[in-house]
Amino acid sequence: SAEPGGPYRVVLLGASGVGKTAFANIFAGAADSMDSDDCELCGEEVCEKEIEVDGEPATLTLLDTWDAETDNKYAQEPCMQTGDAYLLLYSVTDRASFLRASELRISLRCVRPAQHTPIILVGNKCDLVRRREVSVSEGRACAAVFDCKFIETSAAMQHNVWEAFHGMVRQLRLRRESK
Ligand code: GDP
Numbered sequence: 001s002a003e004p005g006g007p008y009r010v011v012l013l014g015a016s017g018v019g020k021t022a023f024a025n026i027f028a029g030a031a032d033s034m035d036s037d038d039c040e041l042c043g044e045e046v047c048e049k050e051i052e053v054d055g056e057p058a059t060l061t062l063l064d065t066w067d068a069e070t071d072n073k074y075a076q077e078p079c080m081q082t083g084d085a086y087l088l089l090y091s092v093t094d095r096a097s098f099l100r101a102s103e104l105r106i107s108l109r110c111v112r113p114a115q116h117t118p119i120i121l122v123g124n125k126c127d128l129v130r131r132r133e134v135s136v137s138e139g140r141a142c143a144a145v146f147d148c149k150f151i152e153t154s155a156a157m158q159h160n161v162w163e164a165f166h167g168m169v170r171q172l173r174l175r176r177e178s179k
Contacts, residue, residue, distance in 0.1 A: 006059035007048060008172050009082060010165075013104050014089030015097035016068040019124040022155035023087065024064040027165065053169040060165065080111045085118040085168050092123045092139070092152065093131040105146045118171035119148040122164055127154040 012020040028047045048061040065079050088104055090097040101121060108119065121143040123134060136152060143150035149167060153160040 004176065005057055006050075006172075007061045008058065008084045008169070009061045009063060010085045010087060010168055011063045011066065011079060011083035012087050012089065013066050013080075013101075013108075014068065014087075014122075015091075015094070015100040018089040018091040018094065018097050019153075019155045020064050020066065020068075020089055023089070023124075023161060023164075024062055026155060026158060026161050027060075027062045051165065051169070053166045058169045058172075060169065076107075077111060080108060083117070085120075085172055087120055087122055087164060087168065088148070089122045089124050090134070090139075091125045092134045093125050093128045095133040098123075098134045098138070098142070102142060102146070105148070116175055118168060118175060119146070120164055120167055120171075121146065121148050121150045123150070123152040124155055126152040126159070127157045 012023060014020055024045070024047060027049070045064045046061065047064075048059060050057050050059045052058075063079070063082065067076065067079075070076065086108060088101050088108075090101040092098075105119070105121070108117070121139065123136070123139040126132075139152065140150050149171065151160055151164050151167065153164055155161055
């Protein structure tokens with residue numbers, strides 16, 4: 001669906017409290033963006049901006065519209081169907097959120113069957129070393145099983161968050177080239 005260079009629709013998924021809003025705020029605040037005032041479509045939950053990845057511009061529309069509280073799959077499915085790519089977050093301090101990420105990965109596969117939709121499994125809050133409940137190797141193994149990329153981040157420390165967005169763009173470009 002997406003044109004070269006985007007805009008690519010990237011959806012944030014994950015349990016409540018894992019750091020989706022923190023991710024969206026970093027993206028919207030974008031010290032890294034080419035022009036920090038260019039967030040044209042920025043609202044509460046949607047932010048579109050152009051970033052530079054590997055010397056080429058790409059436009060990302062980040063959607064933080066996921067309602068983690070609802071069990072209503074009719075409310076969730078449209079959100080699941082809307083993305084060109086997904087950042088699937090859990091907190092390394094919350095094992096339940098890790099299990100939830102697995103469930104969401106399975107739901108994504110049902111909603112978007114037979115599509116090579118880029119997904120990155122993101123273990124956030126890696127700064128909270130002493131509260132860690134999910135190891136790096138568990139995260140990596142889960143990503144391998146689910147055939148997606150993996151990264152650990154700390155939104156609080158702004159560690160690896162842009163790497164996750166850049167990785168997303170690289171995957172979207174690769175997918176486009178392979179079509
Ligand atoms: P959401 O429900 O997924 O949108 O989660 P939020 O972004 O609202 O984050 C929930 C809480 O975790 C907030 O108090 C954040 O400040 C905190 N938080 C988010 N990311 C991190 C992180 O990487 N490290 C730490 N220590 N706290 C974080």
